[in-house]
Amino acid sequence: MNKGTELSLLSLILPEGILEYFDIVGFDKKPIKHVLYENRLTIYLEEKKQIPSKYKDCKYKASGFMEPRIIEDYPVRDNLLSLNLKRRRWDVLLDKKWIKVSREWDEFIAQGTRISKEFAAFLKEID
Numbered sequence: 372m373n374k375g376t377e378l379s380l381l382s383l384i385l386p387e388g389i390l391e392y393f394d395i396v397g398f399d400k401k402p403i404k405h406v407l408y409e410n411r412l413t414i415y416l417e418e419k420k421q422i423p424s425k426y427k428d429c430k431y432k433a434s435g436f437m438e439p440r441i442i443e444d445y446p447v448r449d450n451l452l453s454l455n456l457k458r459r460r461w462d463v464l465l466d467k468k469w470i471k472v473s474r475e476w477d478e479f480i481a482q483g484t485r486i487s488k489e490f491a492a493f494l495k496e497i498d
Contacts, residue, residue, distance in 0.1 A: 384447055385414070385454070386487045392474065393418055393456065400450065412450040413441075418459040423474045430464040437473060442480060444487045454487070 382390055393416035403411045422431050442454040458476070462469050481491030 384445070384452075386444065386489055389416070389454075392421070396457075403451065405451065408446060408449055408451045410450045411453060412447060413453045413455055415439075415455045415457070417457045418474065420459065422461055422463075423472065426461065426463045426472060432462050434460045434462045434471065436460065440480075440485070442485055442487055444490050445493070 378390060381395065395414060396417045397415040398413060399415075400410050400412050402409060417436070420433060437458045437460050439455045439457045442456060444452045444454055446452055456476075458473055461472050463472050480486070481488045484491055486494075
């Protein structure tokens, strides 16, 4: 299977558009004690080295990563699915001062939660 086919398949189970900003760097599957699920599948994603578009015309430099955020998403078969998102931090020169910035994630994460926006909408609808 070629890389394009693999990414197309993965995009079917991951939140829409996430592979535009993140690369998959690994995964693991661990047994858990849960009423409905046997395992937890964790997909590790690392933000690509692309400055947020609103800062692309500024002087900037990458300044490492933030602590990963764990986001719950739709279960896959007999697996609870967690996304381990490792986001970048940037130093940006604005008005002669260096400030720290990171990408906004409102399009992927439901406000005030640690679940994907699509999964939150699904849960809200069945409630």
